[in-house]
Amino acid sequence: MSENNQVxxxxxxxxxxxxxxxxxxxxxxxxxxxxxxxxxxSVIWLIPFVCIVLQSFRxxxxxxxxxxxPHQWGFDNYINLAQTDFWHWYLNTFIIAIVSAxxxxxxxxxxxxxLSRFRFKGRxxxxxxxxxxxxxxxxxxxxxxxxxxxxxGLTHENAVPGLILVYVASxxxxxxxxxxxxxxxxxxxxxxxxxxxxxxxxxxxxIILPLAKPIIIYTVLTAFMAPxxxxxxxxxxxxxxxxxxxxxxxxxxWLNQDQISYKYxxxxxxxxxxxxxxxxxxxxxxxxxxxxxxxxxxxG
Amino acid sequence: MTxxxxxxxxxxxxxxxxxxxxxxxxIGIPAWFVNLGKTIGKKFKNxxxxxxxxxxxxxxxxxxxxxxxxxxxxxxxxxSFARKQYLRGAIFLLFEIxxxxxxxxxxxxxxxxxxxLGKQGPETNVYDPVYDAYVTIYHDDSFKILLYGILxxxxxxxxxxxxxxxxxxxxxxxxxxxxxxPLKSSKDDLHSLIDDQFHKTLxxxxxxxxxxxxxxxxxxxxxxxxxxxxxxxxxxxNNLFTWVGLDNFNKLLNISSGxxxxxxxxxxxxxxxxIWAFFATFTNYFLGMFVAMMINKKGIRxxxxxxxxxxxxxxxxxxxxxLYVSKMFSNEGIINGLLVDLGWISKPLPFWTDPTxxxxxxxxxxxxxxxxxxxxxxxxxxxxxxxxxxxxxRIDGANAFQQYTKITLPYMLFVTGPYLLTSxxxxxNNFNVIYLLNAGGPTNTSxxxxxxxxxxxxxxxxxxxxxxxxxxxQYNMAAVIAIMVFAVVSVISLIVYGLLPSTRNEEDFQ
Numbered sequence: 013m014s015e016n017n018q019v020x021x022x023x024x025x026x027x028x029x030x031x032x033x034x035x036x037x038x039x040x041x042x043x044x045x046x047x048x049x050x051x052x053x054s055v056i057w058l059i060p061f062v063c064i065v066l067q068s069f070r071x072x073x074x075x076x077x078x079x080x081x082p083h084q085w086g087f088d089n090y091i092n093l094a095q096t097d098f099w100h101w102y103l104n105t106f107i108i109a110i111v112s113a114x115x116x117x118x119x120x121x122x123x124x125x126x127l128s129r130f131r132f133k134g135r136x137x138x139x140x141x142x143x144x145x146x147x148x149x150x151x152x153x154x155x156x157x158x159x160x161x162x163x164x165g166l167t168h169e170n171a172v173p174g175l176i177l178v179y180v181a182s183x184x185x186x187x188x189x190x191x192x193x194x195x196x197x198x199x200x201x202x203x204x205x206x207x208x209x210x211x212x213x214x215x216x217x218x219i220i221l222p223l224a225k226p227i228i229i230y231t232v233l234t235a236f237m238a239p240x241x242x243x244x245x246x247x248x249x250x251x252x253x254x255x256x257x258x259x260x261x262x263x264x265x266w267l268n269q270d271q272i273s274y275k276y277x278x279x280x281x282x283x284x285x286x287x288x289x290x291x292x293x294x295x296x297x298x299x300x301x302x303x304x305x306x307x308x309x310x311x312g
Numbered sequence: 313m314t315x316x317x318x319x320x321x322x323x324x325x326x327x328x329x330x331x332x333x334x335x336x337x338x339i340g341i342p343a344w345f346v347n348l349g350k351t352i353g354k355k356f357k358n359x360x361x362x363x364x365x366x367x368x369x370x371x372x373x374x375x376x377x378x379x380x381x382x383x384x385x386x387x388x389x390x391x392s393f394a395r396k397q398y399l400r401g402a403i404f405l406l407f408e409i410x411x412x413x414x415x416x417x418x419x420x421x422x423x424x425x426x427x428x429l430g431k432q433g434p435e436t437n438v439y440d441p442v443y444d445a446y447v448t449i450y451h452d453d454s455f456k457i458l459l460y461g462i463l464x465x466x467x468x469x470x471x472x473x474x475x476x477x478x479x480x481x482x483x484x485x486x487x488x489x490x491x492x493x494p495l496k497s498s499k500d501d502l503h504s505l506i507d508d509q510f511h512k513t514l515x516x517x518x519x520x521x522x523x524x525x526x527x528x529x530x531x532x533x534x535x536x537x538x539x540x541x542x543x544x545x546x547x548x549x550n551n552l553f554t555w556v557g558l559d560n561f562n563k564l565l566n567i568s569s570g571x572x573x574x575x576x577x578x579x580x581x582x583x584x585x586x587i588w589a590f591f592a593t594f595t596n597y598f599l600g601m602f603v604a605m606m607i608n609k610k611g612i613r614x615x616x617x618x619x620x621x622x623x624x625x626x627x628x629x630x631x632x633x634x635l636y637v638s639k640m641f642s643n644e645g646i647i648n649g650l651l652v653d654l655g656w657i658s659k660p661l662p663f664w665t666d667p668t669x670x671x672x673x674x675x676x677x678x679x680x681x682x683x684x685x686x687x688x689x690x691x692x693x694x695x696x697x698x699x700x701x702x703x704x705x706r707i708d709g710a711n712a713f714q715q716y717t718k719i720t721l722p723y724m725l726f727v728t729g730p731y732l733l734t735s736x737x738x739x740x741n742n743f744n745v746i747y748l749l750n751a752g753g754p755t756n757t758s759x760x761x762x763x764x765x766x767x768x769x770x771x772x773x774x775x776x777x778x779x780x781x782x783x784x785x786q787y788n789m790a791a792v793i794a795i796m797v798f799a800v801v802s803v804i805s806l807i808v809y810g811l812l813p814s815t816r817n818e819e820d821f822q
Contacts, residue, residue, distance in 0.1 A: 046609060054622075060636055075644075119521065180521065181525035279636075
């Protein structure tokens with residue numbers, strides 16, 4: 013520090029002290045401002061969720077009102093959910109989420125591990141091909157996938173297996189984050205095992221997979237969360253049949269002009285019930301999500 | 313424009329340097345296209361050479377082959393059987409049998425119908441003696457013809473490829489036997505699938521899925537862009553659809569053609585899509601980075617609390633948060649309700665009914681959605697910046713703003729360059745935010761065309777969705793728009809990739 017080198021005559025000491033104080037107060041002021049900003053931000057970010065929870069307990073009116081705290085509290089909205097298809101949709105979504113989380117993880121791991129560790133003919137070409145294919149808006153494939161699924165009878169009330177099939181089958185395209193992770197595992201590990209006579213299958217199960225726990229959890233987590241939010245394709249496949257809907261499609265219907273006036277608070281209650289398990293899981297596995305997202309952004 | 317040498321360039325002022333770089337970029341465009349043309353030309357030439365080599369090789373194999381090899385040209389796998397590689401032989405033979413059976417029973421029909429996409433449409437008012445009534449009889453199905461026609465063509469390509477492998481295998485086996493070495497047994501073949509050829513085992517399932525559920529539909533939709541497949545030509549129930557060449561592209565891009573012209577609407581929607589993608593990407597990027605820096609700053613307490621508050625919003629499924637927020641700002645919503653109750657406004661603010669308000673709102677709410685992600689990403693990267701850079705900058709007297717523009721920002725931009733590109737593209741296709749907030753509304757009355765209604769906040773992707781689900785579904789136009797999206801995205805990617813500083817090498821870490 014430059015200050016230490018100076019001869020400490022009383023004046024200099026006083027001056028440096030003053031300067032020091034100045035800096036300190038300046039920092040204190042800026043820190044206070046930042047704290048205030050952060051408090052305001054947290055409020056803005058959380059207030060919709062506070063509102064949604066409060067409104068789900070509101071009894072006196074099922075429609076939107078100009079105040080936040082309910083006048084009359086109760087579980088009516090939650091109880092009324094039982095008389096609708098809500099729990100059916102909930103079960104549908106849960107099944108889709110569980111099954112596709114497992115299968116998608118297997119597919120994504122196969123894909124990313126292969127593209128990261130093996131050097132085979134056509135590998136670069138394959139990756140470039142997938143990059144180009146990925147530039148087409150995926151939405152356009154809906155029309156045909158719907159027709160194909162309809163032909164094999166996996167739409168309308170049988171939408172659940174249909175959706176799982178489509179989610180899982182196209183999940184190989186999303187190998188980037190996971191490949192980026194495998195790229196960081198040193199190749200010398202593989203080579204050492206090869207020298208010791210291990211087959212590639214053994215290397216995968218005995219060496220790579222134990223190291224890949226963070227990325228496996230990340231993949232499972234994202235695959236599990238996606239079906240809860242998928243709206244477009246799920247709506248297309250279920251085609252207005254309540255039995256085949258997931259929560260997103262079902263709850264969206266409650267906000268249509270003809271239903272919103274008596275289902276608005278029930279939508280809030282349903283939303284809370286959907287958000288609770290997903291949020292708990294997410295918060296528990298947050299660490300892995302953060303490392304996956306950051307790694308994905310850095311490695312492109 | 314004169315070209316500067318390196319020394320002259322360094323002497324230029326900052327503004328001139330930037331102008332010079334921009335000028336260089338635009339001057340470089342023709343050369344870039346010439347280069348692209350050359351590369352493509354080279355690719356074609358290489359491809360031609362490869363095809364020729366293959367034919368020469370096949371000819372040689374036949375000429376120099378023994379009877380086992382020669383019979384394999386007709387009966388696939390014969391050579392493998394004769395050389396005791398039963399597994400390979402069985403697979404080749406089975407594949408050939410399946411191919412022949414499929415082609416003669418179904419494939420031939422589908423392919424023969426492909427040029428016309430169906431010859432006989434539904435017949436109405438046909439007398440049915442069994443029910444004693446007039447009924448409609450359905451004949452060809454254009455959709456199925458196109459779909460299975462493509463699949464059959466895929467199958468033929470696969471067959472030719474397999475046949476080529478079969479021929480090559482015979483040649484290799486013959487050469488190995490000639491040197492006196494033994495061939496691989498079926499057991500060795502199986503074992504190699506978990507060892508040397510393990511990548512094939514691993515890729516088989518994912519690639520099948522991608523081929524059937526991603527590639528095939530895309531090929532199908534590209535072809536649909538050249539047909540008149542829409543609500544009134546659904547190919548089975550009312551009318552067949554057929555090839556119309558470039559008519560659909562003409563309809564979308566031709567400004568002069570009167571009724572049904574979509575050029576003006578298309579231009580508007582494309583412009584808004586680009587504006588939206590720009591704002592959505594960069595507002596999130598800079599604000600997210602800013603928030604991360606605030607939380608990371610020395611002396612800020614409860615860092616974990618702030619982070620958790622933001623991360624919570626990622627966890628909650630978007631459809632809930634987006635739908636709820638959208639209703640909060642609706643005319644009857646809680647925000648307007650509160651403001652009216654407080655007496656600040658006399659009538660509700662037109663958050664979703666006024667075009668300018670709606671556009672501003674989707675961008676603002678997207679900030680609300682996006683900042684937590686960017687905060688996460690930026691936090692990770694900011695922590696990686698070597699702290700001594702800041703230390704020395706501080707000693708040299710740089711203030712916080714200078715530190716930001718000279719150290720933090722260049723580092724962030726360098727590391728997240730590819731991410732910015734991908735997030736720009738995914739914002740262009742950001743269906744959820746636009747559709748769940750306001751379904752693309754409010755309706756653009758001047759933009760109504762044959763393609764159904766279009767709203768002021770509609771992106772190409774939501775417009776495409778509306779076109780395919782509206783009362784008069786226009787699948788052909790949707791396909792054309794999808795191709796346009798692809799064109800825009802690929803052009804942007806090509807340009808940006810050219811401008812990015814060194815794209816990182818995947819071998820860097822291994």
